[in-house]
Amino acid sequence: MEKFKGFAVFAENLKSFGSKRQGFEVIRNINIIVGRNNSGKSSLIDIIEYATDGTMVFQETHSHQKLQSKIVTETLFTEEDAHFFPLNAIGGDISRIQYQSHYDYGITLVGGRLLSHIVGPRLAELIAFDSPVKHPKLEDLHNYKFAVMKASRRNPLEGLRFYRLAAERNITPEADAADIRINSNGVGATNMIQNFINKSHLPSYLVEKTLLGALNEVFAPDTVFTDIVCQHHATNHWEIFLEEENKGRIALSQSGSGLKTTILVLCYIHLLPTVLKEPLNKFVFAFEELENNLHPALQRRLLSYLAAQSVINDFPIFLTTHSSVAIDMFSRRNDAQIVHVTHDGKSSVAKKITTYIESRGVLDDLDLRASDLLQANGIIWVEGPSDRIYLNTWISLISDGSLIEGVHYQCVFYGGRLLSHLSADSPDEKYDGIPLLTINRNAAIIIDSDKKAEESELNNTKKRILHEFDKFSGFSWVTDGREIENYTADSLLKKWLSPEVKFKSYRNKYSSFFKNLNSMQSGLGDRYERKKALLAEELSALTCIDDIRLSPELFEKMTGLCNVIRNWNKISENI
Numbered sequence: 001m002e003k004f005k006g007f008a009v010f011a012e013n014l015k016s017f018g019s020k021r022q023g024f025e026v027i028r029n030i031n032i033i034v035g036r037n038n039s040g041k042s043s044l045i046d047i048i049e050y051a052t053d054g055t056m057v058f059q060e061t062h063s064h065q066k067l068q069s070k071i072v073t074e075t076l077f078t079e080e081d082a083h084f085f086p087l088n089a090i091g092g093d094i095s096r097i098q099y100q101s102h103y104d105y106g107i108t109l110v111g112g113r114l115l116s117h118i119v120g121p122r123l124a125e126l127i128a129f130d131s132p133v134k135h136p137k138l139e140d141l142h143n144y145k146f147a148v149m150k151a152s153r154r155n156p157l158e159g160l161r162f163y164r165l166a167a168e169r170n171i172t173p174e175a176d177a178a179d180i181r182i183n184s185n186g187v188g189a190t191n192m193i194q195n196f197i198n199k200s201h202l203p204s205y206l207v208e209k210t211l212l213g214a215l216n217e218v219f220a221p222d223t224v225f226t227d228i229v230c231q232h233h234a235t236n237h238w239e240i241f242l243e244e245e246n247k248g249r250i251a252l253s254q255s256g257s258g259l260k261t262t263i264l265v266l267c268y269i270h271l272l273p274t275v276l277k278e279p280l281n282k283f284v285f286a287f288e289e290l291e292n293n294l295h296p297a298l299q300r301r302l303l304s305y306l307a308a309q310s311v312i313n314d315f316p317i318f319l320t321t322h323s324s325v326a327i328d329m330f331s332r333r334n335d336a337q338i339v340h341v342t343h344d345g346k347s348s349v350a351k352k353i354t355t356y357i358e359s360r361g362v363l364d365d366l367d368l369r370a371s372d373l374l375q376a377n378g379i380i381w382v383e384g385p386s387d388r389i390y391l392n393t394w395i396s397l398i399s400d401g402s403l404i405e406g407v408h409y410q411c412v413f414y415g416g417r418l419l420s421h422l423s424a425d426s427p428d429e430k431y432d433g434i435p436l437l438t439i440n441r442n443a444a445i446i447i448d449s450d451k452k453a454e455e456s457e458l459n460n461t462k463k464r465i466l467h468e469f470d471k472f473s474g475f476s477w478v479t480d481g482r483e484i485e486n487y488t489a490d491s492l493l494k495k496w497l498s499p500e501v502k503f504k505s506y507r508n509k510y511s512s513f514f515k516n517l518n519s520m521q522s523g524l525g526d527r528y529e530r531k532k533a534l535l536a537e538e539l540s541a542l543t544c545i546d547d548i549r550l551s552p553e554l555f556e557k558m559t560g561l562c563n564v565i566r567n568w569n570k571i572s573e574n575i
Contacts, residue, residue: 008075085106186264192275193211287306303326330406378569380412399562486511
């Protein structure tokens with residue numbers, strides 16, 4: 001998000017946070033906040049709420065041990081800030097010898113980091129400046145310092161519309177009200193929807209088409225709603241009704257909490273901007289524990305929809321959660337981050353998750369278990385991390401980005417030689433291997449042939465796995481060449497190689513990909529054979545659909561696998 005580039009926001013002495021600054025090192029489109037109950041997840045969202053308000057008037061009950069609460073930001077000194085220093089000004093505290101003008105001095109500060117205490121609307125106090133130059137200090141240039149600290153860039157959250165959906169929420173029948181608003185507990189949602197349907201000054205299509213279409217995007221294929229209406233009770237209250245083809249109209253009060261949660265989220269995204277006459281990029285949304293009463297498949301579809309809207313319309317979303325679904329979905333996305341909140345009995349600590357060890361701590365905190373794989377729509381078994389990277393890239397290209405790991409399928413590693421301990425037979429069959437079907441009945445497997453010549457035979461383990469997958473009509477694929485890297489097209493390899501490396505095509509699909517790299521540059525293949533995942537990331541970043549089409553076998557297999565994934569998810573589209 002460009003408007004939050006280089007921006008960080010923290011709090012001191014706010015609710016569960018003590019005097020040591022805690023908050024967000026960066027702001028992404030999707031900001032996942034995880035931690036145990038009462039660890040301080042909601043306090044993190046309060047930081048964002050206070051920053052958007054900008055007045056810095058803190059509730060007395062929000063102070064930590066009766067100490068003054070503060071919001072602190074870190075921002076970059078930009079070229080726009082340099083323009084506060086006039087081009088036609090010279091001398092004074094800024095040396096004539098070193099700088100031809102005050103603007104020339106200001107330009108040298110670009111890239112420095114400003115630590116600011118936000119004290120009011122467009123007003124901040126400088127705490128520290130990590131300046132690229134030593135003299136003179138910005139702190140000593142009072143007029144310029146004041147101008148820089150008043151810039152809106154010190155707090156780009158200020159002035160944005162902040163809306164929160166609380167964990168405890170509901171939609172109930174409501175009387176007509178001219179004041180169209182929606183509270184964090186869901187109060188006002190019925191009145192908002194009925195006003196859009198019934199009042200001529202509001203566009204009814206936003207409910208009848210846009211909201212209804214989004215609702216079906218989340219609930220289909222399990223449920224398809226054909227209409228949404230509001231009807232007036234004798235009690236003078238309006239109620240929302242949803243219509244299904246074979247069930248007729250059903251009152252929302254007779255429906256589950258998951259449906260109500262989804263409707264509330266869609267009201268925030270699609271109706272609220274029209275009511276307030278502001279575009280979505282002027283909003284910040286915080287949704288607390290959306291997983292409550294939502295099946296994992298619905299969670300994935302709702303979160304996927306939210307993520308897409310956030311990216312398309314350029315607004316941030318903050319999600320508190322205890323769900324592994326959100327963690328799985330967003331742990332590998334560049335436009336998302338996971339922040340882990342812990343409490344040591346005295347105060348809370350917020351830490352962005354960046355390493356495997358840190359992520360293990362999150363899973364331990366949430367008491368997640370490997371059995372959660374049962375919730376995935378389907379599992380693709382691959383040998384290791386590099387296979388997963390190639391596969392995800394190919395699936396994304398073949399499906400035009402419509403099939404996503406963590407939403408429609410999950411990759412799981414079987415680890416090469418460990419294949420002999422797996423079995424795709426029915427769990428009722430007596431075999432000592434680990435039964436794949438008890439982990440998830442929707443399964444596919446990708447296996448390197450490891451063949452060194454066309455006449456080489458597959459080993460008995462691979463033959464057995466293929467036979468077992470055939471018995472339950474599962475998707476199994478043994479690479480046509482030696483390893484998955486042998487699918488790398490010459491065109492892709494040329495794009496990847498450094499200019500000084502002389503390209504040499506390898507025509508034998510059973511030869512070692514890495515030995516071929518060695519023949520182009522001594523040690524190149526050996527280096528990447530030890531770092532296969534790094535190679536996969538570098539090649540995948542350059543891969544396009546034409547590189548896949550150059551191998552008819554690869555294109556055919558990936559097309560088939562994408563259709564299998566669609567079947568797992570009951571998606572009818574075919575390539």
